[in-house]
Amino acid sequence: xxxxxxxxxxxxxxxxxxxxxxxxxxxxxxxxxxxKGCMIIKPNGYSIWEGIQKQFNNxxxxxxxxxxxxxxxxxESFFKKEAEHxxxxxxxxxxxxxxxxxxxERLAIRPTSETIINDSFANWIRSWRDLPFKMNQWANIVRWxxxxxxxxxxxxxxxxxxxxxxxxxQEECHKDTLHFLERYRQIGEDLLAVPLxxxxxxxxxxxxxxxxxxxxxxxxxxxKALQMGTSHDLGQxxxxxxxxxxxxxxxxxxxxxxxxxGISTRMVGAVxxxxxxxxxxxxxxxxAKHKVAIVPIIFKDDQEPIKAVEELGAELKEFNPIVxxxxxxxxxxxxxxxxxxxxxxxxxIGPRDLKNDEVVIARRDTSEKRTVKRSExxxxxxxxxxxMHKTMFEKAKKTMxxxxxEPKDYKEFQKNINDRKVNLCGHCGDEDCEAKIKEExxxxxxxxxxxxxxxxxxxxxxxxxxxxYFARAY
Amino acid sequence: xxxxxxxxxxxxxxxxxxxxxxxxxxxxxxxxxxxKGCMIIKPNGYSIWEGIQKQFNNxxxxxxxxxxxxxxxxxESFFKKEAEHxxxxxxxxxxxxxxxxxxxERLAIRPTSETIINDSFANWIRSWRDLPFKMNQWANIVRWxxxxxxxxxxxxxxxxxxxxxxxxxQEECHKDTLHFLERYRQIGEDLLAVPLxxxxxxxxxxxxxxxxxxxxxxxxxxxKALQMGTSHDLGQxxxxxxxxxxxxxxxxxxxxxxxxxGISTRMVGAVxxxxxxxxxxxxxxxxAKHKVAIVPIIFKDDQEPIKAVEELGAELKEFNPIVxxxxxxxxxxxxxxxxxxxxxxxxxIGPRDLKNDEVVIARRDTSEKRTVKRSExxxxxxxxxxxMHKTMFEKAKKTMxxxxxEPKDYKEFQKNINDRKVNLCGHCGDEDCEAKIKEExxxxxxxxxxxxxxxxxxxxxxxxxxxxYFARAY
Numbered sequence: 001x002x003x004x005x006x007x008x009x010x011x012x013x014x015x016x017x018x019x020x021x022x023x024x025x026x027x028x029x030x031x032x033x034x035x036k037g038c039m040i041i042k043p044n045g046y047s048i049w050e051g052i053q054k055q056f057n058n059x060x061x062x063x064x065x066x067x068x069x070x071x072x073x074x075x076e077s078f079f080k081k082e083a084e085h086x087x088x089x090x091x092x093x094x095x096x097x098x099x100x101x102x103x104x105e106r107l108a109i110r111p112t113s114e115t116i117i118n119d120s121f122a123n124w125i126r127s128w129r130d131l132p133f134k135m136n137q138w139a140n141i142v143r144w145x146x147x148x149x150x151x152x153x154x155x156x157x158x159x160x161x162x163x164x165x166x167x168x169x170q171e172e173c174h175k176d177t178l179h180f181l182e183r184y185r186q187i188g189e190d191l192l193a194v195p196l197x198x199x200x201x202x203x204x205x206x207x208x209x210x211x212x213x214x215x216x217x218x219x220x221x222x223x224k225a226l227q228m229g230t231s232h233d234l235g236q237x238x239x240x241x242x243x244x245x246x247x248x249x250x251x252x253x254x255x256x257x258x259x260x261x262g263i264s265t266r267m268v269g270a271v272x273x274x275x276x277x278x279x280x281x282x283x284x285x286x287x288a289k290h291k292v293a294i295v296p297i298i299f300k301d302d303q304e305p306i307k308a309v310e311e312l313g314a315e316l317k318e319f320n321p322i323v324x325x326x327x328x329x330x331x332x333x334x335x336x337x338x339x340x341x342x343x344x345x346x347x348x349i350g351p352r353d354l355k356n357d358e359v360v361i362a363r364r365d366t367s368e369k370r371t372v373k374r375s376e377x378x379x380x381x382x383x384x385x386x387x388m389h390k391t392m393f394e395k396a397k398k399t400m401x402x403x404x405x406e407p408k409d410y411k412e413f414q415k416n417i418n419d420r421k422v423n424l425c426g427h428c429g430d431e432d433c434e435a436k437i438k439e440e441x442x443x444x445x446x447x448x449x450x451x452x453x454x455x456x457x458x459x460x461x462x463x464x465x466x467x468x469y470f471a472r473a474y
Numbered sequence: 475x476x477x478x479x480x481x482x483x484x485x486x487x488x489x490x491x492x493x494x495x496x497x498x499x500x501x502x503x504x505x506x507x508x509x510k511g512c513m514i515i516k517p518n519g520y521s522i523w524e525g526i527q528k529q530f531n532n533x534x535x536x537x538x539x540x541x542x543x544x545x546x547x548x549x550e551s552f553f554k555k556e557a558e559h560x561x562x563x564x565x566x567x568x569x570x571x572x573x574x575x576x577x578x579e580r581l582a583i584r585p586t587s588e589t590i591i592n593d594s595f596a597n598w599i600r601s602w603r604d605l606p607f608k609m610n611q612w613a614n615i616v617r618w619x620x621x622x623x624x625x626x627x628x629x630x631x632x633x634x635x636x637x638x639x640x641x642x643x644q645e646e647c648h649k650d651t652l653h654f655l656e657r658y659r660q661i662g663e664d665l666l667a668v669p670l671x672x673x674x675x676x677x678x679x680x681x682x683x684x685x686x687x688x689x690x691x692x693x694x695x696x697x698k699a700l701q702m703g704t705s706h707d708l709g710q711x712x713x714x715x716x717x718x719x720x721x722x723x724x725x726x727x728x729x730x731x732x733x734x735x736g737i738s739t740r741m742v743g744a745v746x747x748x749x750x751x752x753x754x755x756x757x758x759x760x761x762a763k764h765k766v767a768i769v770p771i772i773f774k775d776d777q778e779p780i781k782a783v784e785e786l787g788a789e790l791k792e793f794n795p796i797v798x799x800x801x802x803x804x805x806x807x808x809x810x811x812x813x814x815x816x817x818x819x820x821x822x823i824g825p826r827d828l829k830n831d832e833v834v835i836a837r838r839d840t841s842e843k844r845t846v847k848r849s850e851x852x853x854x855x856x857x858x859x860x861x862m863h864k865t866m867f868e869k870a871k872k873t874m875x876x877x878x879x880e881p882k883d884y885k886e887f888q889k890n891i892n893d894r895k896v897n898l899c900g901h902c903g904d905e906d907c908e909a910k911i912k913e914e915x916x917x918x919x920x921x922x923x924x925x926x927x928x929x930x931x932x933x934x935x936x937x938x939x940x941x942x943y944f945a946r947a948y
Contacts, residue, residue, distance in 0.1 A: 033590070035547045035581065040594055043540030043609065050541065066517035067524065072583075072614055072631050073509045095571040096583070099618060107509065109546075109570070109583075116507070120514055129802045135517065140546055140614065144573060157546050328603045 030151040037156035051287035065134040073107040078115035082241040088208020092145035118242035133166040152269030160264035173257035177233040180261040184229035193284040195397035199447030211235035223420040225471040231261035281342030285385040291319040293338040297350030422471040426464030428457035504625040511630035525761035539608040547581040552589035556715040562682020566619035592716035607640040626743030634738035647731035654735040658703035667758040669871035673921030685709035697894040699945040705735035755816030759859040765793040767812040771824030896945040900938030902931035
């Protein structure tokens with residue numbers, strides 16, 4: 001309702017930024033707010049985030065990670081405790097105006113919560129019996145660096161979850177850092193049908209203060225990489241900076257090992273960019289709140305189709321169908337609306353269908369329409385939704401891999417970037433060499449694809465440390 | 475884990491503020507943060523909030539109110555659009571330091587979101603076909619007025635939901651304002667077993683900018699009232715201030731009617747205060763994440779009880795039991811821990827129980843222990859949980875109503891307040907008269923109990939406008 005349902009007026013591959021804005025706004029996902037750099041997440045967009053939350057909370061339950069909530073504000077002194085972290089976040093922190101009261105210190109709005117959470121951990125953790133100690137929070141985050149706002153993809157405020165864990169040993173810590181990375185892969189690929197590149201980030205792209213950062217990224221159809229989640233092995237740096245100590249099995253005081261990991265509302269942007277088409281959003285069926293929209297086709301005063309869609313709606317309850325019997329809009333208008341919003345399946349019932357004891361099912365991703373016997377609808381719906389997930393994932397995977405090329409030299413590397421391709425090539429691992437590539441091409445390393453690669457660095461010719469993806473990024 | 479499980483060292487009715495702090499901290503519910511006035515919500519406290527969210531989201535689904543998310547920041551000019559609102563919130567708003575960029579206006583951190591949400595509604599709503607238009611958001615809120623922080627009850631940052639709806643007619647608007655008030659009653663009484671006083675607030679206690687405010691409150695065992703939720707009929711004031719207009723059925727432009735309504739993490743504080751006892755928290759069973767804790771009693775190397783509790787845990791899966799087989803702590807320690815945390819039922823299985831094919835079930839609210847045949851455990855657990863909700867609610871209701879008295883004159887009114895009682899009496903409705911009572915007794919009107927009361931005002935003797943509850947409040 002209250003949406004501009006005139007449809008998308010720009011083709012996806014003609015002008016992707018324009019197309020993206022239109023889909024987000026017209027499909028009721030999100031729009032820019034009067035506050036520069038901040039978005040309004042509208043119900044259809046928020047419902048995707050709720051779907052991600054629900055599935056991730058299931059994983060957290062399985063992994064015995066409880067949810068908690070820490071303050072929005074972080075004292076300035078906390079940032080300063082971990083030097084690299086402070087330096088990394090300094091430019092993008094928003095501060096609140098100091099009040100004339102007893103709060104003597106300058107307060108930041110959280111750009112991430114390692115500092116305040118580790119400060120509490122230092123109070124709570126005493127013994128090896130308390131470890132591993134795991135906690136997650138769902139929260140809003142503010143990072144003021146963004147100039148050019150793009151809903152979901154780049155905003156000054158966004159929503160995320162951040163997990164923070166403490167371990168007795170580096171080995172456990174590292175193992176779990178990778179475990180949560182795999183959880184993110186499950187969210188991206190198995191829930192959202194978004195194909196991913198998963199791997200370690202280079203030193204230059206690491207989280208401020210981390211030993212190692214791992215990421216899940218996807219290549220959007222415009223060839224730009226989108227980082228969607230990161231999992232950081234923080235070693236002992238935060239534990240030492242915040243004085244977390246525990247009495248070990250040997251009765252001696254020790255510093256534990258910590259990790260942190262997060263995914264954000266960026267994932268919703270990935271869904272739009274990856275799956276959307278010239279008609280609007282295509283919702284991956286597993287995360288779709290309403291998997292089916294049922295629309296009666298009514299002629300004159302024949303109310304039979306209304307009764308029929310209501311009955312079918314009740315039968316398909318597990319798919320949380322929209323049963324749209326409103327008479328304020330025509331059937332054609334409704335078809336357009338649910339296509340724009342990306343509802344996976346549309347079921348139409350008209351007088352002729354009724355007479356034949358059939359319905360028409362239209363599939364959003366392929367636009368394929370089929371006539372189905374009334375008695376078989378439930379089974380066909382379940383099968384189509386399952387098939388739709390697979391088809392969407394495979395199609396997106398193919399599109400992504402077609403954008404990835406292996407250059408034979410740096411000249412070709414540069415040409416590829418200009419041709420809107422992603423490079424997969426060897427690199428020496430030197431941060432300055434990586435910085436030069438960014439300067440010359442605006443491309444950065446995304447994740448390392450092969451840790452054991454033997455060959456030359458694409459830029460300087462020295463021995464490569466690994467093979468990595470290079471792309472321009474959101 | 476990592477909790478101080480030494481138990482509560484203060485009796486509830488000896489020193490309730492101390493007792494409350496201890497229960498919140500030791501039962502892992504919440505504690506003060508290093509940022510004055512802000513709390514850290516720990517996992518056991520957050521799980522109660524998650525239980526409230528889950529149930530309320532079910533209601534929102536039934537009521538067709540989708541969730542959305544609006545920015546944390548509110549431009550100063552937005553506040554100024556609704557004069558009363560601006561005045562009401564001015565003293566407690568936190569502002570962010572202005573950045574040297576293109577954001578020209580001072581930005582507040584939201585103390586509530588009527589302004590920014592109604593600004594969007596003005597863009598989105600066009601026709602009577604768009605109405606009613608309903609939206610909810612779950613968000614963090616900052617109000618800087620609080621000096622004396624009390625976790626959950628009074629904090630500078632808290633979590634809440636805020637619903638905002640737009641209607642064609644005043645009648646619909648008013649009807650729904652009361653409908654959402656009833657939803658809050660359901661959350662308070664039917665989910666949390668917290669007895670409520672439900673009714674209209676007096677003009678003096680109204681939300682800044684509202685026509686009418688309705689509230690749910692409870693009387694805590696220390697006789698102080700706790701406002702837990704409010705539902706505001708905003709009439710046309712916000713719609714007019716923000717330029718929301720729609721084309722009516724008569725094709726003419728009209729101003730719609732709006733309401734807003736919210737409940738917050740205060741509700742978690744009400745659960746602690748209402749139900750807790752000298753041993754710690756008592757969790758209302760319907761909101762308890764883990765409804766049962768199963769503990770084996772192990773002698774020497776007899777591993778049989780461990781196997782038995784694991785089997786029982788699987789059988790009781792629907793109650794999400796804690797199955798505590800850890801050997802780091804004794805059975806006695808575990809009993810203490812789950813009592814402190816308020817897990818509704820504890821099941822013990824020792825070698826003798828195994829031999830008799832029995833288990834022992836201990837009920838947290840009454841401390842009653844009973845021996846139950848193994849084959850009957852599941853049914854007994856379900857029955858006990860149901861009974862526990864009823865018992866807890868009735869007990870709390872009795873306690874609350876024992877605190878409410880009807881004074882015959884103002885002298886008795888004053889004495890009652892000093893004796894830690896709540897007054898129920900007639901009042902003229904004059905704001906100055908109400909202010910005088912507050913000045914002299916620190917008591918304020920909570921909600922109106924009888925709109926048709928005939929009799930004198932307890933303070934000035936004029937004809938009463940209604941009969942209302944007067945109490946000191948959190």
